[in-house]
Amino acid sequence: MSVVVIGAGAAGLHAARLLRDRGQQVTVLEAADRLGGRVCSLDGFAAFPLELGAEELHGERSLPYRLARARGLPLRPCRERLHLWSDLRVGRRAVLRDDDPDLDAALRFFDALPAYRGRDVPLAQALAPLAPRAREVLEAMVSNEYGASSERLGMAGLAAAEQAWQKQGSRNYALVGLPLLTLLAAEAPPVQLQKRVAALDWSGPEVVVTTRGGERFTAAQAIVTVPLPVLRDGDIAFTPELPEAQRYAARTIGSGPLLKIFLRFKRRLWPQRRSALTILGTPCAPQLWSSGTWGLRADDVLTALVAGAAAEKLLALGTQALPRLLAELDACLSAPGERAASRSLAEHFIKDWSAEPLVRCGYSYPTLGSAPLRADLARALRQKGAARPSVAFAGEATHERLFGSLQGALLSAERAVRELIGDAVPRPGANRGASMKECE
């Protein structure tokens, strides 16, 4: 049997590897001139590769972590010392401690999320009764991490996701000194780059895929792994067209801007410790962390992750965005009037994922009412009476609970492969045919 895989990000590469290992003839078509999609690194900026997209492997029971272990890649746990920007600004340099009443309230809210069974209301509404400092923590650790403002996130989708994340293990890990792409590219079949798929015809006995350049590829089946906005915007013309339920899901599940900003300073502005400094809640950037302390050696780089309305605001500031962010860091990292951050900035780099033409967002997020729609988005296309589907869908947005992650992307690839060839998919450390529940 032959399968064409569209997209060579985490999901596409994993699906292609599994298919090849099961004796399928695989063709992988990638529109970009590189592998990895939302996994790609920046070399030469720091003493080690900085990840422009995914950076951490979430949980020691997750598939990315287990694959990294199975492939013998060096891993380190990520440790954080949390600071609130508002505290640093008023001179309270203390690390947020578990006995801080607002952090305690924030953590209790977070811990209760998986058990939330109330109405699907916006996260902002659920946060409203909390004290402002507790909200600041949760806006950074929940809204920003889920890639949207708290007004746009639905509690039902967040609860479902947190239930699933609880089972992945409690620690996060990063590769030491190696780009994360090493994990994805290991043992992957060859990929045809710069093949931007424009049409997929599944009306006949074979699937016919046509690129923008007019090249045609035929196969018995296909797996589509393109990002949500690419599917939603109709970059690929399907014949017959996608069912309305699938198009509705693509329109309704959220996706928005996500920025990663790297700031390298001529000198370190924070104390060197074994664990990384994380600053939560600056108005410009809800989460900033010192990347260097997670790497092989301390470096003077701060990374900011900015999602949702904060990202929109920053983008709207244009050339004023950087001075504004630096002014906020001046206020919390230096003595009054010293302007340490502004004065000692050596270099900066901004990655705006919404401006990537082949991705157009950070990752998908749960809007109000969208929790049940992921299954519609993921539904395979099958001709009447056919034993197996012609087209399956994978990619982070198609995972019902672990969307927005490598784990979701890889597990969605396993599901898509099973849908097409019906084969149990073994994974490292698991018996062949082990239940999906193990990793979900």
Ligand SMILES: Cc1cc2nc3c(=O)[nH]c(=O)nc-3n(C[C@H](O)[C@H](O)[C@H](O)COP(=O)(O)OP(=O)(O)OC[C@H]3O[C@@H](n4cnc5c(N)ncnc54)[C@H](O)[C@@H]3O)c2cc1C
């Ligand atoms: C800033 C940022 C930080 C993140 N941090 C983490 C993290 O720490 N941990 C974590 O687990 N996850 C993280 N993620 C999420 C993770 O990166 C994604 O969930 C995952 O990489 C998505 O993989 P994918 O295969 O679904 O999609 P992608 O990686 O986007 O792959 C889709 C591929 O399809 C290609 N494509 C698009 N259109 C076409 C077309 N017409 N024809 C052919 N090919 C096409 C694209 O070029 C792309 O290569 C982060 C993401 C971002 C953006």
